[in-house]
Amino acid sequence: MKKNIALLGQSFLRNYVLIAILALIVVTMLVEPNFMTFANLINIMRQFGPLVMVSLGMTFVIIGGFIDLSVAGTISLVAVVTVTLIDPIGQVPAILVGLGVGALCGYVNSLLVLSSGALTQAEALFITFGMSTVYSAIALMYSGGSTKHMRFLKGDTSVIEALGQGSVGIFSVSFLVFLVCLAVLWVFQTQTRMGRAICLTGGNKTAAHLCGVPVSRSIIAIYTISGFMAAIGAIILFSRITTASPVIGAGYETNAILAVVVGGTTLKGGKGSVLRTVMGVLLVILMSNCLNLLGVTPYMQVVTKGAILVLAIWLDNRTQI
Amino acid sequence: MMTIMESSAPLLKLATKQKAFVAIVGMLVLMLFFDTNFYTTYNLLDMLNSTSILLILAFGVSLTVISAGCDLSIGGIMVVAGIIAIKLMDVMPMWGAILCALVFGAFVGFVNGFLVVQQKTEPFIITLGMGMLLTGVAQQLTDARPVPASNPDFMIIGNGDFFGMPYLVIIMLVCFALAHWLMRYTQYGRNLYAIGGDYEVALYSGIDVVRTKWIAFVISGAGAALAGVLLSSKLNTGSSIYGETAALIVNCGVVVGGTSFAGGIGGIPQSALGLLVFGILDNAMNMLGITSYIQILLKGAIIVGIIWMDCFYQKRKRELV
Numbered sequence: 001m002k003k004n005i006a007l008l009g010q011s012f013l014r015n016y017v018l019i020a021i022l023a024l025i026v027v028t029m030l031v032e033p034n035f036m037t038f039a040n041l042i043n044i045m046r047q048f049g050p051l052v053m054v055s056l057g058m059t060f061v062i063i064g065g066f067i068d069l070s071v072a073g074t075i076s077l078v079a080v081v082t083v084t085l086i087d088p089i090g091q092v093p094a095i096l097v098g099l100g101v102g103a104l105c106g107y108v109n110s111l112l113v114l115s116s117g118a119l120t121q122a123e124a125l126f127i128t129f130g131m132s133t134v135y136s137a138i139a140l141m142y143s144g145g146s147t148k149h150m151r152f153l154k155g156d157t158s159v160i161e162a163l164g165q166g167s168v169g170i171f172s173v174s175f176l177v178f179l180v181c182l183a184v185l186w187v188f189q190t191q192t193r194m195g196r197a198i199c200l201t202g203g204n205k206t207a208a209h210l211c212g213v214p215v216s217r218s219i220i221a222i223y224t225i226s227g228f229m230a231a232i233g234a235i236i237l238f239s240r241i242t243t244a245s246p247v248i249g250a251g252y253e254t255n256a257i258l259a260v261v262v263g264g265t266t267l268k269g270g271k272g273s274v275l276r277t278v279m280g281v282l283l284v285i286l287m288s289n290c291l292n293l294l295g296v297t298p299y300m301q302v303v304t305k306g307a308i309l310v311l312a313i314w315l316d317n318r319t320q321i
Numbered sequence: 322m323m324t325i326m327e328s329s330a331p332l333l334k335l336a337t338k339q340k341a342f343v344a345i346v347g348m349l350v351l352m353l354f355f356d357t358n359f360y361t362t363y364n365l366l367d368m369l370n371s372t373s374i375l376l377i378l379a380f381g382v383s384l385t386v387i388s389a390g391c392d393l394s395i396g397g398i399m400v401v402a403g404i405i406a407i408k409l410m411d412v413m414p415m416w417g418a419i420l421c422a423l424v425f426g427a428f429v430g431f432v433n434g435f436l437v438v439q440q441k442t443e444p445f446i447i448t449l450g451m452g453m454l455l456t457g458v459a460q461q462l463t464d465a466r467p468v469p470a471s472n473p474d475f476m477i478i479g480n481g482d483f484f485g486m487p488y489l490v491i492i493m494l495v496c497f498a499l500a501h502w503l504m505r506y507t508q509y510g511r512n513l514y515a516i517g518g519d520y521e522v523a524l525y526s527g528i529d530v531v532r533t534k535w536i537a538f539v540i541s542g543a544g545a546a547l548a549g550v551l552l553s554s555k556l557n558t559g560s561s562i563y564g565e566t567a568a569l570i571v572n573c574g575v576v577v578g579g580t581s582f583a584g585g586i587g588g589i590p591q592s593a594l595g596l597l598v599f600g601i602l603d604n605a606m607n608m609l610g611i612t613s614y615i616q617i618l619l620k621g622a623i624i625v626g627i628i629w630m631d632c633f634y635q636k637r638k639r640e641l642v
Binding site: 067112115116117118119120121122123125126127129130131132133134136137138140141145254257258261267268297299300301302303304305306307309310313314317318 | 391445623633
């Protein structure tokens with residue numbers, strides 16, 4: 001009997017995200033009948049776009065035992081670079097350059113972390129915070145501090161418009177992009193050697209190094225993936241809101257960490273999965289959607305998010321012991 | 322190769338240990354070559370005055386960093402405490418309102434201490450989440466608008482002076498003296514260094530590690546609240562926007578001064594020097610007419626550079642052992 005209760009408690013702690021999602025949906029359905037309307041579900045699906053991309057990238061960084069605060073700066077930089085390049089070089093090359101810039105930002109982060117020999121999350125946190133400031137400043141300098149509107153562009157923007165507004169059947173295009181990214185990253189994480197190397201790096205760097213796991217290459221991989229996914233997120237974000245301001249990415253770093261941790265990937269590194277992160281993102285988005293429908297002010301939503309982040313880390317820590 | 326490494330070791334040590342002092346001397350010498358108003362009593366005093374609030378934040382944070390922790394919630398505590406002081410002034414005497422704000426700060430520090438020290442969570446991300454939560458609270462309290470102070474006497478604290486010496490600078494110097502005395506000449510301070518140096522050894526030496534470290538977080542919270550009250554008084558308004566980057570800048574400043582995130586080394590004078598680097602840099606860049614975007618870029622680059630050096634020094638130390 002006692003064992004059964006312990007097992008029940010364990011499975012509850014392991015699946016508390018799923019339970020929380022279900023509880024949230026049930027409560028909101030009872031209180032607000034508009035929740036289950038088709039329009040609202042489409043709305044939720046569209047909101048999924050940018051945050052989930054950034055969070056998927058962040059998942060690898062956290063599994064690898066590090067953290068990446070630079071995604072805020074990366075998103076801003078990629079957004080302004082891509083928008084300003086649409087006119088001179090066309091939309092598809094502009095998107096490719098944007099993705100390249102994102103990956104490059106991540107690569108630079110990884111080089112800084114590697115060359116300094118940073119081992120702990122704290123060191124990586126401050127290095128990437130500094131780099132976030134640098135990338136934001138470059139975005140501000142590049143754009144002159146002004147917001148770029150897509151409708152003032154002369155060039156063809158059909159691909160970006162499709163990404164932002166188009167849909168195939170009942171799925172929006174950005175949702176399909178998300179499914180493709182998720183599939184690729186899931187296969188990468190579970191089926192490839194590099195994916196396992198990242199997990200081992202996060203578990204114990206010294207032990208992984210002594211066992212011949214390519215720790216340096218794993219660190220380069222996690223930050224480059226994070227930068228690249230942030231770039232995809234940036235492009236989806238501005239295709240949806242059709243403007244790119246040099247401060248567009250602010251706040252994404254904490255939201256992504258929130259989604260990853262709430263999903264159940266431990267901040268201690270070595271364990272976690274991209275699928276869990278998707279659940280975490282779903283919970284965060286459903287929560288803000290429910291709170292919106294219930295008429296809670298956006299400020300109180302920041303409070304709730306902060307409280308959930310603190311609570312999730314605390315719970316995560318307790319389950320580890 | 323070996324001889325170069327050996328002969329560069331003391332230089333590297335000097336540069337990493339006294340980097341704040343070197344940077345300050347470098348900037349002061351550099352400013353001699355430019356024809357600006359930098360070297361006027363008025364400007365130097367004004368610079369000290371505007372850095373005072375950051376310095377007061379840094380003294381509390383130094384305690385947590387020396388004990389191998391960190392406090393990123395100070396930005397949130399600062400803005401909420403400032404707003405509390407201004408709001409409560411309508412219903413109670415000024416000193417009562419200020420006292421309430423300080424008690425609030427100490428209480429948040431107590432909660433941080435509970436989570437970090439008693440529950441042994443990672444201090445970096447959990448205090449970041451706490452800061453996010455408090456920023457939301459500040460926005461909710463003020464509706465994201467600045468709130469003016471009702472009591473005209475309140476303004477005097479932040480703007481008055483005593484024979485030309487601003488009250489802010491005097492308060493900062495008193496805090497400096499208190500913090501320095503606490504860390505240098507009391508058993509409590511020595512215990513904090515011991516805990517930061519090696520937690521286990523401190524524990525087996527009979528130090529009450531949990532209580533000692535917990536108190537450091539309470540002091541940090543109260544210090545942040547004091548800084549918040551002073552900031553509100555200086556601006557004569559309470560607003561939710563000032564805390565956003567203060568936390569990370571102050572923590573970086575503490576490390577710039579020579580206090581390492583690994584804990585156990587550093588001190589209050591070092592932290593003061595570290596924050597002065599940022600104060601002088603701000604002032605000098607304004608004097609030279611450098612645009613704000615480049616200022617942001619330079620600050621980010623300096624943060625990355627100095628944290629990089631700190632990590633590199635830690636790595637060298639590990640390799641020597």
